[in-house]
Amino acid sequence: MKQETKGVFWHNLDEALWHIGEAHFLSLWMAIAEVDDLAALTDKPPETLISLTNEIFRAHASWEAIHNLDTLTNRKRDEVKRQTVMFATDLLPCFDLREAMQIGDVGRMEDLLPTLLFRFAGGSNPKYTIEILELIQKLRCEWPQEFRDHIRHYCWLVNFTGKRNSFLAVDMAQEHNIKDIKVTWRSFGPGATFPYIQKISPAITTLRAVKASVASQFSSVIGRGSHHGKPSKNQDVDRLVRMYRTSKLHNKEDGREMKGGESNWALDVMTAGSVKLIVDGAAERWWDERDFERATTESYDVLD
Numbered sequence: 266m267k268q269e270t271k272g273v274f275w276h277n278l279d280e281a282l283w284h285i286g287e288a289h290f291l292s293l294w295m296a297i298a299e300v301d302d303l304a305a306l307t308d309k310p311p312e313t314l315i316s317l318t319n320e321i322f323r324a325h326a327s328w329e330a331i332h333n334l335d336t337l338t339n340r341k342r343d344e345v346k347r348q349t350v351m352f353a354t355d356l357l358p359c360f361d362l363r364e365a366m367q368i369g370d371v372g373r374m375e376d377l378l379p380t381l382l383f384r385f386a387g388g389s390n391p392k393y394t395i396e397i398l399e400l401i402q403k404l405r406c407e408w409p410q411e412f413r414d415h416i417r418h419y420c421w422l423v424n425f426t427g428k429r430n431s432f433l434a435v436d437m438a439q440e441h442n443i444k445d446i447k448v449t450w451r452s453f454g455p456g457a458t459f460p461y462i463q464k465i466s467p468a469i470t471t472l473r474a475v476k477a478s479v480a481s482q483f484s485s486v487i488g489r490g491s492h493h494g495k496p497s498k499n500q501d502v503d504r505l506v507r508m509y510r511t512s513k514l515h516n517k518e519d520g521r522e523m524k525g526g527e528s529n530w531a532l533d534v535m536t537a538g539s540v541k542l543i544v545d546g547a548a549e550r551w552w553d554e555r556d557f558e559r560a561t562t563e564s565y566d567v568l569d
Contacts, residue, residue, distance in 0.1 A: 279363075284498050286356045288505030290321075293353070295506070296515040297321055325515065326353035328535070344523045348531055349514050355534075358384075369424065369432040371417045375404065380535075386547060387538030394542075398551050425473070445469045 291303065298306060298317055306314065324330050331354060334347045358380045365373035378401050385393040404413055423438035424431050433441070450472055452461050509515065523529045542548045 282356065282359065284501055285505065286360065287498075288502045288509065289349075289353060289356070291502070292506045292509035293321055293325055293515050295510065297325070325350055326357060328354060330354070331533075341519050343517050343519065343521045344530070345514065345521050346517045348523065351531065351533060366422060366434055367432055368430050369422055371421055374421060375417065378404075383535050383538035383542065385538070386541045387532070387534030387536065391547075394547065395551060398548065442466075442469065445473070 294306070294317070295301065295303060297320060298309075300306060309317075324333075327350075330350045331347065334342065334350065358377055361373065362377050362381075365371075365377070378397055382394065382397040382401065385391075385397060404416070408416070421435065422432040423435055424433070425438070425441070446462065446466055446469065450465060450469060452458075452465065
């Protein structure tokens with residue numbers, strides 16, 4: 266990382282969350298099913314697997330599970346287990362949103378807006394909090410149905426290929442456009458003027474199609490693919506699973522404490538968000554700032 270880079274690159278963090286999350290839930294399945302190898306689950310009937318899934322969600326990856334751990338006496342509490350459950354509970358909406366975006370399920374995206382609202386409020390992101398409040402208000406109350414449908418269908422996701430599971434967020438699609446303008450079909454020499462860039466940019470969609478058409482006619486190009494291969498994650502995931510199993514991360518142990526105490530606790534952003542929105546009055550302040558009488562007449566002369 267360079268000195269001028271603030272924070273972690275999104276792609277690095279995203280890949281880490283997927284790998285750590287996969288290891289987390291695989292080890293959780295093994296702990297709850299009491300097996301040392303996931304292959305053993307294939308011998309269990311579907312009813313048992315459904316029951317295990319419900320138990321994993323209810324008791325190990327939900328706010329109900331966190332609440333149940335919080336109601337225990339100090340001697341019975343397990344700080345490590347609570348942090349583990351909160352991590353799983355926070356991770357599921359993230360995976361849900363990412364999958365919904367990839368497959369183009371805008372209904373699931375809209376259902377996750379309240380969760381995003383509480384997370385932004387609790388994570389000290391006031392501008393994003395206002396954006397989500399405004400979006401929910403307009404989608405549920407203010408916009409006409411035709412306009413709501415237009416926003417959902419055309420303003421959240423983009424699909425360059427028309428293929429299934431190939432949807433991108435609009436801002437990510439714009440990054441692809443910027444790459445094509447500045448790199449793939451950038452202008453050279455004396456012709457590299459802003460008017461030329463403005464002229465060539467609308468043709469990028471056609472240029473993409475021509476490139477794909479030419480590439481499809483040559484088997485050597487087809488075999489290369491269009492993306493760089495990713496290093497295998499299997500060894501990393503297996504190592505994490507073994508570590509979680511050895512440390513009994515998913516087991517409850519009375520009186521277990523976090524090393525370093527509360528300073529090492531992750532912030533409970535959902536609870537913090539509910540406090541800011543309801544108790545501290547953030548939602549009420551947002552409404553007061555937009556709920557005022559507006560004039561419907563003009564007070565200036567058109568000629569002026």
